Amino acid sequence: MRVLVLEDEPLLAEALRDGLRREAIAADLAGDGHAALELLAVNDYDIAVLDRDVPGPSGDEVAAGIVASGSGMPILMLTAADRIDDKAAGFEIGADDYLTKPFAFRELVLRLRALDRRRAHSRPPVREIAGLRLDPFRREVHRDGRHVALTRKQFAVLDVLAAADGGVVSAEELLERAWDENADPFTNAVRITVSALRKRLGEPWIITTVPGVGYRIDG
Numbered sequence: 380m381r382v383l384v385l386e387d388e389p390l391l392a393e394a395l396r397d398g399l400r401r402e403a404i405a406a407d408l409a410g411d412g413h414a415a416l417e418l419l420a421v422n423d424y425d426i427a428v429l430d431r432d433v434p435g436p437s438g439d440e441v442a443a444g445i446v447a448s449g450s451g452m453p454i455l456m457l458t459a460a461d462r463i464d465d466k467a468a469g470f471e472i473g474a475d476d477y478l479t480k481p482f483a484f485r486e487l488v489l490r491l492r493a494l495d496r497r498r499a500h501s502r503p504p505v506r507e508i509a510g511l512r513l514d515p516f517r518r519e520v521h522r523d524g525r526h527v528a529l530t531r532k533q534f535a536v537l538d539v540l541a542a543a544d545g546g547v548v549s550a551e552e553l554l555e556r557a558w559d560e561n562a563d564p565f566t567n568a569v570r571i572t573v574s575a576l577r578k579r580l581g582e583p584w585i586i587t588t589v590p591g592v593g594y595r596i597d598g
Contacts (some may be wrong), residue, residue, distance in 0.1 A: 380403075380404045380405070380425045380426070380492075380495050380535075381404075381405040381406075381423070381425055381555070381556055381557075382397075382399065382404060382405070382406050382407075382425060382426045382427065382428055383406075383407050383415060383419065383424045383426075384396065384406050384408050384409070384418075384428045384430075385409045385411075385412070385415040385427070385430055385433055385438055385441060386408065386410070386430045386433070386457070387410050387411060387430060387432075387434060388405075388431040389410070392408045392410065393408070395408075395428075395438065395484075395487075396408055397438055397467065398484050398485065398488075399491075399542060401530035401531070402488050402531070403532065403534055403535045404488070405535070405556075405557065405558055406428075406449065407422065407424075409500075410433070410434075410437030411420070411433055411434040411436075412434065412435035412437060412438070412440060412441050413435040413436065414435075415427075415429070415433075415436075415441045416436060416441060416444060420494075422555070423555070423556075424452060425453075425495055425498065426450070426452065426455060426491055426494050426495060426498070427441070427442070427445055427454050427455070428455045428457050429442055429454060429455070429456055429458075430456075430457055431456060431458040431460055431465075431469065431530060432460070433460065438458070439442045439468075439469070439472050442454050442456070442473055442474060443472055443473065446472070446473035452555065453474075453475040453476070453494040453495075453498050454473060454474045454493060455474065455476045455477070455478060455490060455491065456469040456474045456476070456478070457478050459479065460479070460480065461480075466479075475494055475497075476490050476493075476494060478490060482502065484534070492515075495515075496515075506538075506542065508596055508598055509542065509598045510522055510543065510585070511537075511596070513537065513538060513582075515538055518531075518534050520534065520537065520580075522580055522581065527579055527580055528579070529579055530575075532557065532558075532572055533572060533575060533576045533579060535556075535557035536553055536569070536572050536573060536576055537576055537580075538557075539552070539556045539557055540553075540555055540594060540595065541595050541596060543595065543596070545595060545596060545598050546595060547589050547591065547592050547593045547594065547595045548593050548594055549593035550569040550570070550594070552593070553569050553573075553593070554569055554593070557572075573588075573594055578587075
């Protein structure tokens with residue numbers, strides 16, 4: 380999962396990014412509305428987490444832009460505005476969820492995962508492909524009934540490959556979906572992670588490298 384976090388308090392923003400990374404959720408940070416709009420224009424996000432009161436275009440304006448784009452991207456408002464009228468206004472703009480500050484980080488993670496499941500309601504909550512059973516919510520993987528322990532990054536990569544349902548996923552797309560904007564596009568992190576993932580899943584190998592194109596799971 381990759382999310383955009385619009386938050387103008389640097390310490391809180393960095394804490395959110397680091398905490399979400401530990402939960403295998405890649406987070407890009409925007410400190411004002413202009414930066415958020417720029418990131419939205421060039422990246423694909425699964426969810427937008429928006430503080431309403433930020434410099435530049437407000438979180439409400441950014442939310443309105445997302446709704447107007449027709450992307451269907453879920454929006455979680457994360458703000459100190461906790462009156463019922465504030466919440467009503469947020470939902471009227473198009474927010475899918477609303478979490479007031481201060482908040483428990485664990486609750487934020489649970490809400491994000493719930494939004495992600497809702498966003499992906501057209502696909503099974505538990506993916507099954509090539510003998511794999513992948514539960515994105517519990518972050519559990521089984522192969523032919525055997526539990527496979529994966530790191531968070533390995534799971535994130537496998538989740539993207541499984542969602543492609545046998546289609547080829549480029550290294551660039553894996554880098555975009557499983558890492559964040561700070562990832563070096565020339566890094567060999569994808570190759571190293573896929574290689575380690577193959578070993579964790581065991582033989583026979585089911586992740587195929589398509590030279591010059593990317594990777595796929597062979598069904």
